[in-house]
Structure formats: structure tokens, C-alpha cells
Amino acid sequence: MHSLIATCRLHQVDPYDYLVYVFQRVGQQPANRVLELTPRLWKPLFAASPLRSDLYNFRT
Numbered sequence: 001m002h003s004l005i006a007t008c009r010l011h012q013v014d015p016y017d018y019l020v021y022v023f024q025r026v027g028q029q030p031a032n033r034v035l036e037l038t039p040r041l042w043k044p045l046f047a048a049s050p051l052r053s054d055l056y057n058f059r060t
Helices: 002-010 015-025 031-037 039-046
Strands: none
Touching (some): 002 015
């Protein structure tokens, strides 16, 4: 987890948005496209419209 969060910060990705998205998609992502779930590739592909959790509105 620490490594993923540090990598998110390195690529200027919000760790919360990234992890919510990845945890919801990891089981559905085709194996040949798994690299899209790395923070470096996730940002240009999905950061503009990340998936949200039910807890998003409670986030400060």
C-alpha cells in the first residue's frame, strides 16, 4: 500500500480516487490490459472520470 500511495504522489494522482477505482475494477480488468491500472497509465486514461464509492460524499 505504501508503494502504491507513493507512486500515486509521484505521478500527481489522488491516492483515494486511484485506489477506489482500482479496487472496483481489478477483478473485471482483462489480463492483457492490467498495466492500465498502474498510477502512471491510470492518470491519462481514467483520472478525469474516476469511479466513486458511496463514502465519497463524506470525504473532507
